[in-house]
Amino acid sequence: MDKPSALPGFLIGEQLPAETAAATPVDLVPAPTYAAVDPPADGIGKLVPAAKAAGRYPYAADRAGGPGMLYASLARSPYPHAALLRLDVKRALEIPGVHAVLAGPELGVTAVEYRGQCVAVAAAEHPALARAALDAVEIQYAPGEPMLDARQVFAAARRTGNDARISAYRRYTLGEGGDLAEPGPEESTVMYGYEFGRGADPAAAPGAVLAVPVTGSDGQGGLQLRGLDLHTASSDPARDLHAVAEAIGLPATSIRLVPAPFTGTRAGDDPDLRVAAALLAVRTWRPVRAEGGPADRLAGDAGTPAVRVHATHRVDAEGTLVAVRVELVVDGGADPAGAEPLLDELCRSVVGPYRCQDVEIQGWVVRTHNPPAGPWPGGAAMIAAVVSEAQIDAAAAACGRGPLDLRVKNLIRSGDQLPDGRRLVGSVPLPELLTQVLDTTMPPFPPGPDIRTFPGTVGRTGELTRVRRGAGIALAMVDLVPPDLGEEFATAQVALTSDVNGPLVHVVTSMVDTGNGQHALLRRVAREALGVRRVIVRRPANPDDLPSSAIGPGRGTWLHCMAVQRAARAARAQALAKIAAQFAVSPQLLEIRDGMVVTYDGTLSKPVDEVYPQVLRGAAVYVADGEFRVHGGGEPSPGVFVPEPGTAHVAVAAYRAVVDADTELHTLRPVRVTAAQDAGRVLLPERAEAAVGSGVLTAVDFVFNAQAEEIDLAGAELGGFGALGPGQFPTMLEQPELELLPFLESSIGELDSTMLRRRGFAAPLPLGYLPLRRAAYAACAAALACATRDALESHPTRLPLRPWG
Template sequence: MSTPTSLPGFLISEQLPDAERGAAQPVESELAEYGPNLTEPSPATGDGIGRVVPAAKATGRYPYAADLGAPGMLWAAMIRSPHARAVIEGCDTSAAEAMPGVHAVLAGPGLGVDQVDYLGQCVAIAAAEHPAIARAALSAVVIDYRPQEPLTDPRQAFNAEPIHEDGNIAAHRFFTTGRDAVDRVAAAAELRKNAPSARRAEAFQGLKPGRGPGAQPDSREPEGGDGAQAEPEPSRSVSVIHGYEFARPANWPAGPGTVFAVPHGDAIEIHTLTVDPGRDRRALAAALGRPEGEIRLVPAPFTGGAIADDADLRVAAALLAARTGRPVKAVDGSVGHWPAGTAEPAARVHAIHVADADGTLREVRVELVIDGGAEPAAAEALLDEYCRLAAGPYRVPKVEVQGWVVRTHNPPLAPWPGGGAALAAVVAEAQMDAVAAALGVSGLEARVKNLMRTGDRLPDGRKVAAADALPELVAAVLDASVPPFPPGPDVREFPGTIGRTGEMTRLRRGVGVALAMVDLVPPGLPEELATAQVALTSDVHGPIAHVSTAMVDTGAGQHAMLRRIVREVLGVQRVLVRRPTAPGALPATPLASGRAAWLHGMAVQRAAQAVRAQALEAVGAQLAISPELLEVRGDRVVSYDGMLSRPLDEVYRAALRGAAVYLADGEFRVRGSGPAQPGVFVPEPGQAHVAFAAHRAVVDADTELGLLRPVRVTAAHDVGRALVPGRIEAAIAAGVMSAASAVFADEAPGARAYAGALACAQLPTALDLPEVDVLPPVQSSIGDLETTALRRRGFSAPLPLGYQPVGRIAHAAAAAALACAARDALSAHRTAIPIRPWETGPVL
């Protein structure tokens, strides 16, 4: 049967469902219904992230993936393995296939699953006319398992029998700035050929917080117990050694996960919750055995809590849609399916920082092991980013970083909020505080003394293009006000909140300052692209611009940013952003989280510039100047040198007479390395583009009960260019909130015995979250900044539109600052993240 070529009603910027009739109504009607106070702020300023999306969510009319539907849609269901490791010796689906209303059943080998690799793995799927029928069909499937002993401890993976044909070590990285590039490559190649040495393997097996692998006492390292710190001597350096553990990231969903798949001939369009569409698209193409060009991944809006759908759910929906030729909605209600074995930390880090007696960092050595579970792709990306940023935004003459990703029978690692940048920031900032304590100085003094400068090298050898914003960011958070102490009189301001467990006599305040950075264009980044189409025309109300883009507005103001770009380029206040009506009209969106706004913004900007050149061709001829040299400034069309100008409304009246239409396409590409090409952003060889942020966190602790309460996080960011300030503030606040959850919230004791049951999770509430103070952003780049004159002003090889992923770096910086503040409040160097109140105990 035929299927629709598009899914109307999914994008909030396109239309919203009418609550009374269930039909679609345009955005303009929604704005009129909400009233003038709920519309976007002034189009001239572009402030805010809009009010259509928040109002639609508040009234229950926002179309999430779970609300999608199409004629002839089928429902999918799945069952999961009760074993962490087992061989599937046989399965019988005949009874299920014979049930009325069932259209497809795939199980075991028919699904491509001959053996179970982790508890909760999908082993059978069914598509039917009704979800209850699909579930009933799966209950009739018979699967014969032969259970085996699983490998769940990542430390044992080095010496255990291989559980994969490629071995238990999925990835290995080795960087050092103490040797030249040729030696680094040779050393890394040699280490990849061999398993870790016995010393390293044994050390990792015995790794505990406060002590880790690869540490050998020498003249520079202290004697003593876990995390011992040497007393500084005038002629000696000091070393601090700590081992850190990071629990698997909580991915608690606010509701059942939903994936919607629609077949389009040989292609499949999949609507899913994702934070890395590029990686997920590649994984989905491999699982389906199809070319990536046949997979169109449409990111769905976040529903809160979980940040990505289960990969098995995507594969199930796509397989059944391809098998039946009909749209399929797959809903996963088993929110507690994540398996046992997750008690093992997802990452173990051992760090050694060596500093001179005056506080100057001399050497940083880091080793880490990441548990990739049964599918290590996400863990490899995490490892790569961590290794590049391991030393933090500090000047260190010698850095040695070595890390592994190992395979186990634990579930695949869920997307890590903040990525490797968050892990690197937490460890680096904790180590800086430890160095400061060993030297008897403040953590701030140790940080300022070692701040990174422009041209300093990252562990992979690349030079940082611009680090001039760091001192300004640090100064900004220090100048901001601090919450009064002691808190009160409202008891909700105490640790323990309304339970009245916090007492003034036991209350201690901790303050932590942390810096973080994010690598904007990794060297191994494959080429990513975005395209857009802009049309300029007029109606009875005057000029209007239409933008066609594959970028989805998930409620974070992405389309508000695109409207602001078009308004600046064309000077048109009415801008409509829509998704193309045909899925093939624009390419899929294989963009990683954070880069989507940058790439789509540049594509829209270039399309708008091409439209402007067409519309201004006539006035350019009158002024005897190329239309490419004309700009729109306010209400006038002005030459590049400002010498010639015309009123904008007069120019548009002439150019748009008779409802003329000017149409142009725009494209922008980015690649991590390689030769520069027109229209492709490639960093200069050996250069790293890094974004920075500085956060200060205030945490109160009840030192007897071990209760912690984050009070306030002050955030200072280099945002590049603040196109939509409201969107920047919202993204930073969201990053801070997710960081607070990652540092302080965790499962309750014994929850892991219930395989991650949602009822056993300690989810943060409004009382657990800190106040967020977002300082005026530092803007380090303006526009394209392609001219030599602007480079002389300090803008070295700037990124187009000043792109900065403020949400990701906010999570990294806030997590590090909150952890530092908690340690300060407890007067103890806690090294397990999240910091669990029931494990801290009294602090004397």
């Protein structure tokens, strides 16, 4: 029976050819085994975080090198702006065991553009030899006057008309474009400027990159360089791939980014590490391993924020939001291209989850002599939430209404427009989430008698009469599929077979489990589609067997889950072909529910325990490939999820934070965070709770990071970060109590999407579940800022918070 043209489920008639045909099994590579680290068969793998906390986790920097491997070391500039007058590597090359030394123009560096920029690299047979080679390199600088403040650079560009340092500009308007020239007699206007520094990002271990050259025959009996394998962890693969390709002079198609799960640090910390390893590998034709320790972390100017936002909101006497005008400047550093995605997202979401008829948003990215702007932790949703909630609080005070009343009156709803003109589709259950939060009780006040519950904790305890309590409610909205998103895809292979213990499923995917339960989620998806308890997830021995594109943050798990689901359904259709013939239906019309093989309408069924022994007799193997693609816009095509034109899918959250402030000692303590989130569909409750907890921890660390003392991580000039850099993680005494309310599951399910599409409604996101961590981070940070304003009875406009200044 041919594949029918209309089947129940998502993406009707858009199954890929590989989903219905048998596939050749790829070679499997077993996951690295570590006695104290391997995650259990189910759950999110609690042993992995425990091993990290105990210092027993096998990071990449801890693993021994292989035969023929070289070790790289980097020399960095101590100046943010300087000319290179002299570079001499002769003495370094004379050291035995040193294979290559590159400096200055060989690295594409003719002048220093930021402090910590790599100006020389060396590859040797031992790390100590590589460091000695760099010590022998003669480098002479001519320091210049750096431009570190993005606001000054932007003002100078406007004054002189020279926009050479303005790398990007965005403008969105709705209605009359936020015209605030002539306020009405009963209208109130609030205007504030906000500054955001980069939060703490301390590395759990030194970052490590392994570059392996790929050679092949040149057709004349010799060898030629054909490509490069780069083993690294990357939060922005597209950016990193472009940077490496431009540096080594090879096309991007010949460079393969191989996900490395054991790096211990974020890719945005050190963009030079990958380029250095790649250049040395191409020069020496040998594998090169580069590591970056605490001293290699890039330090910008601690006194200049990375993002500045100037927001003006106008409300009428009844509290209705009439007009919004926002101008924002993003410090892109020496390579501002990495800041443009942040600018795009911030311009689209800075109004927050509130409706307004007249909006004007303008944003700029400015090039300075600060380090290149990598991916912002959590994206722009946190900045947008903090700004919008602070403006709502200020507008409520200006018009004499309560902050909660103003929020409820202006809540965005399904069908409302965003600043870029897209309309929200699907469920936007902000009223339900807000009701959940308001129905919970407040923690008792005053704190005590345990002094550890005071804002200063042990050793910095003030008088109880000087402790003030503040509470704040914040709403956050995260854009899931940006309109400018290029095509992203993931692939997977599923094999259904059996052994002496019964049915068994093998899932092969390039998805890396970092200890956050990614593979547990893949097992859940495969188990749900095939009804088999035992599911093993592995990575392919050759990553080319299952290619995947560069995937942005927040979408990797979603894409791989969909790829696994499609492959599992294709394998299921192959295995149930005989049962489908008995039922006289197409195999694609069979599903597995509650241990039964049933037709889509539930009229015919048969127990799985009877079906699988029959179809898997003789250790039969059914293998199928699955692929899932997503694109931000354009014409729909088979197998690609494209949001309907002019629509937006969002995830929302509502949080309440309670903060105690000691007005004498200028200390803050978060007491409790109450979280309510729309999860769409909860596939793995334990992982969902862990994601929310991780987002809350990150938000607490960012908002209150400025209270930590300035420390010198490396004992060197490059180590100081000041108030806007990594001080310390909040201790266990400073962690707030997390009250996680039951998740709201608003997904309508895949079986209903066909009917809704026929009625003219937009289909939901595939798989139904929504990412939680970004929304938790954004809403929690905004709620903590609101609670701090309430406790201090002031309007601080800088994050991380500095309540004394």
